[in-house]
Amino acid sequence: MNKDDINRLIKLRKELHQYPDISHDEGATAAKIQAFFEPLEPTKVLDKLGGNGLAFIFDSKQKGPTTMIRCELDGLPITEESNAKHKSTIDGRSHACGHDGHMAIVAGVGMDLAKNPISKGRVVLLYQPAEETGEGAKKVLKDKRFPTIKPDYAFALHNLPGYPKNEIVLKKGPFAAASKGMVIHLKGKTSHAAHPENGNSPALAMAKIIAGLEALPESMNGFCLITVVNAVLGEIAFGTTPGKATIRATLRTYDNDAMERLTKFAAELVTVIAKSHHLGIDISYTEHFASTVNHEAAWEQVNHAAKKLKLKTKHIRNPFRWSEDFGQFSLNTPTMFFGLGSGKTQPQLHNSNFDFPDTIIPSGVGMFNQIIHQLNR
Known part of the structure; x- marks a missing residue:
């Protein structure tokens, strides 16, 4: 040129x-x-x-x-x-x-x-x-x-x-790498903060899910990575226990087959934890990269x-x-x-x-x- x-x-x-x-x-x-x-x-x-x-x-x-x-x-x-x-x-x-x-x-x-x-x-x-x-x-x-x-x-x-x-x-x-965004919505029940026993807070389940997702790749072969990028619990209301939570994470692998396996195991992990805490759950995905x-x-x-x-x-x-x-x-x-x-x-x-x-x-x-x-x- x-x-x-x-x-x-x-x-x-x-x-x-x-x-x-x-x-x-x-x-x-x-x-x-x-x-x-x-x-x-x-x-x-x-x-x-x-x-x-x-x-x-x-x-x-x-x-x-x-x-x-x-x-x-x-x-x-x-x-x-x-x-x-x-x-x-x-x-x-x-x-x-x-x-x-x-x-x-x-x-x-x-x-x-x-x-x-x-x-x-x-x-x-x-x-x-x-x-x-x-x-x-x-x-x-x-x-x-x-x-x-x-x-x-x-x-x-x-x-x-x-x-x-x-x-x-x-x-x-x-x-x-292949990657995708995972969006997890947990649904519990609010209560007065003075009586948390009357509600069903997703706080503990949320903590378990965050720790579990980031540890999950350790049990898999090859490069796998889950990074929790955002977590929101309840509302800013000091008199009310949280009734909902949202967790967002990015899943990464070097190949598409591994991504399918990582997605499956991550969804199973989240579902087991949510059900053990009697929470409603919705999982969706966004920003898919092959x-x-x-x-x-x-x-x-x-x-x-x-x-x-x-x-x-x-x-x-x-x-x-x-x-x-x-x-x-x-x-x-x-x-x-x-x-x-x-x-x-x-x-x-x-x-x-x-x-x-x-x-x-x-x-x-x-x-x-x-x-x-x-x-x-």
């Missing part, structure tokens, strides 16, 4: 950073991206895909694989703490995960496709909504138009603080691309504990999700002072362009 192209992408990145949209409310961001791609003249554009998603299709009209490159549209409900001129202009919202940078990288891929058309197959550049809540990929997959662009390969990256800038982080198999699993053939493409570009690589042994909505695509397509180092001193993802480093944009664009060259040129 020449200097003008890079500056154009940096300008786009900073504009996106100033006006972040959160999950399910990415319409303004999608409009900015669509305006950027209009002069690039993709073969076809699918808008409002799975919500506010966009798919830009570059079709060679010749037989060959369909290669999908995916990035994310949404920011986070986090107030930015920064003195940068391009800091978020919207209170309580920021691109504290770097999705603005990911979008700029994929925009750079679009620029290259416009200048250097592919000779076989198709390339689909997907801007996915609602990644942060784990809902967007599933909605994209369920969109009735998605089968028309069903990819043979799907690739995505994420910037990774703590790794040297431009380092490519690779792993075969599971790359990021494990992001790298396919060996797709891994080979990314590994080869990094070598061709002479970028330093880091082959990690253990998956990351955080989750990625890209895992939904892993259930149906040979996928490869890789990391792009964003600096050893870079603030961590979801920190209020995170700001994507523009200096790694060319490496991200170069990786995707090289993958496309290998598959579609």
Whole structure:
């Protein structure tokens, strides 16, 4: 990429950073991206895909694989703490995960496709909504138009603080954990605080459930983690015993089968404790993330691309504990999700002072362009 192209992408990145949209409310961001791609003249554009998603299709009209490159549209409900001129202009919202940078990288891929058309197959550049809540990929997959662009390969990256800038982080198999939110409602009976024997407080059951959930993974094989993130008991009324409680926890495993087992055992544990205290119980789940699993053939493409570009690589042994909505695509397509180092001193993802480093944009664009060259040129 020449200097003008890079500056154009940096300008786009900073504009996106100033006006972040959160999950399910990415319409303004999608409009900015669509305006950027209009002069690039993709073969076809699918808008409002799975919500506010966009798919830009570059079709060679010749037989060959369909290669999908995916990035994310949404920011986070986090107030930015920064003195940068391009800091978020919207209170309580920021691109504290770097999705603005990911979008700029994929925009750079679009620029290259416009200048250097592919000779076989198709390339689909997907801007996915609602990644942060784990809902967007599933909605994209369920969109009735998605089968028309069903990819043979799907690739995505994420910037990774703590790794040297431009380092490519690779792993075969599971790359990021499966996770889900568990919501437990307990129903007892209130009474006057002077006569707790006339009611049925869920307080003791709540304490047992919190301790039991966090200890449960110790009895299971492989990586399993339950983190209680929120607990609410009764009301602030010193004359009344509590009659209800809510416990929220996040379940994590490295693979989807282990997640099914962990969910089953957690639900059984909670139910036994609630029933032993004669409490009503309701369990529900939210923010489901499938494990992001790298396919060996797709891994080979990314590994080869990094070598061709002479970028330093880091082959990690253990998956990351955080989750990625890209895992939904892993259930149906040979996928490869890789990391792009964003600096050893870079603030961590979801920190209020995170700001994507523009200096790694060319490496991200170069990786995707090289993958496309290998598959579609």
